[in-house]
Amino acid sequence: MPFDVFYGSEVHEIVARNPNSFLRVTRSESDFPLDAKPTQSEILERAKENLDRLIHDGVLVKDNEPAFYVYRLEGNGCRQTGVIAGCSLDEYEAGKIKRHEKTQPDKVADRTQHIVHLRAQTGLIFLAFHGTARIHELLDEAVKGMPLYDLGGDNGIRHTVWKCTNTADWIEAFAEVPSIYIADGHHRLESALKARDILRAANANDATAEFDHVLAGLFPSEDLTILAYNRAVADLNGLSPAEFLATLSERFNIEPTTDKVPARHGEIAMYTGGKWYKLTERVVAEEPSDPVDRLDVSILQNEILSPVLGISDPRTDKRVEFVGGQRGVKELERLVEAGDAAVAFSLFATTMDDLLAVSDAGKIMPPKSTWFEPKLRDGFIVNPI
Structure with a gap:
């Protein structure tokens, strides 16, 4: 799983069970006691030591020939098949890899240090593209062969990887793809770009440097599933429960419901005071021309x-908690019942068409608008730079 979907205690439990867990590279603070406060330099050095050990022990093996790697994730009612490859950071700068999310400078700086210190890209950027007949043909051919990896997971997802040495065919096929879209991994991609600039300045004579590309998993957009990214809010901004509902009723029709997940775009399910409500806008205006304004997360x-x-900036306001993916409505109910939130909102999920439209328009989505399942795994492929 990606390094950033685990809590600190979960990471410690996982690495205790499996000393070869790749989390010892991506979350190397797990090598220190939970109550320890290692410095950033200590964390980075431990990550490098752990990566070097995995290579020395043969857990990670260097592949000496160029290849693409077909990657399939299957389970829980979904299947997506894509390819792992190096994508040009120059093309990202030129706008051929399109974004839809702002990045936070502190997170980018942290991952940049990790890449530079380890001289390796240790996780996949999750990219999407409009599938072509030729790429689907190559994917279908690849999965007929013997897999390089075929692994189950604790969450019911099977991960299978095939090695493909017909690199010219893949390069030719992707030359037909006009645009690629970031599904998940904006911070990793921006970090790879900054790491490239640092390493390029220190290695000015290296014309074929690996740091000019970023490790990515590219998947046909029609195969991808986005789950809702819900919200819970700590308090009612000084309003009593009755005042809160009365204020909402000026903007929305409110009715009790047993449906905890909205059935369609424009509906919001709200949980507060032990009850679920369905909210629909009183005035249904003409569909906005701006693709961002059409999103259910934007309406909320x-x-x-x-x-x-009173939450004007959800990126920085600590009163709002984002509840993504499989945590679902049960987690929303738990937060409210435990007193950690006064109200929670279950949203209709953003669609891939929404994401592509926002990206094509050069717009930015509200934070935490998309949650992709299943998650790409770290550790299958590492790109030394």
Whole structure:
């Protein structure tokens, strides 16, 4: 799994069970006691030591011939098949790899240090593209062969990887793809770009440097699944429960419901005071021309979180908690029942068409608009730079 989907205690439990867990590279603070406060330099050095040990012990093996790697994730009712490859950072700078999310400078700086210190890209950027007949043909051919890896997972997802040495065919096929879209991994991609600039300055004569590319998993957009990224809010911004509902009723039709997940775009399910409510806008205006304004996360932010609950910047406001993916409505109910939140909102999931439209328009989505399942695994392929 990606390094950033685990809590600290979970990481310690995983590495205790498996000393070869790749989390010892991507989350090397797990090598220190939970109550320890290692410095950033100590964390980075431990990550490098752990990566070097995995290579020395033969857990990670260097592949000496150029290859693409077909990667399939299957389980829990979904299947997606893509390819692992190096993508040009120059093309990202030129706008051929399109983004939809802002990045936080501190997170980018942290991952940049990790890449530079280890001289390795240790995780996949999750990219999407409009599938072509030729690429689907290559994928179908690849999965007929003997896999390099075929592994199950604790969450019911099977991960299978095939090695493909017909690199010219893949390069030719992707030359037909006009644009590629970041599905998940904006911070990793921006970090790879900054690491490239640092390493390029120190290695000015290296014309074929690996740091000019970023390790990515590229998947046909039609195969991908986005789950809802829900919200829970700590308090009602000084309003009583009755005042809160009365204020909402000025903007929304409110009715009790047993449906905890909205059935369609424009509906919001709300949990507060031990009850679920369905919210629909009183005035249904013409569909906005801006693809960002059409998103359900934008409706929630612009009509409830900001004007009613006083959350103008959800990126920095600690009163809002984001609840993604499989944690679902049970986690929303738990937060409210435990007193950690006063109200929670279950949203209709952003679609891939939404994501592509926002990216093509050069716009930025609200934070935490998409949650992709299943998650790509770290550690299958590492790119030494």
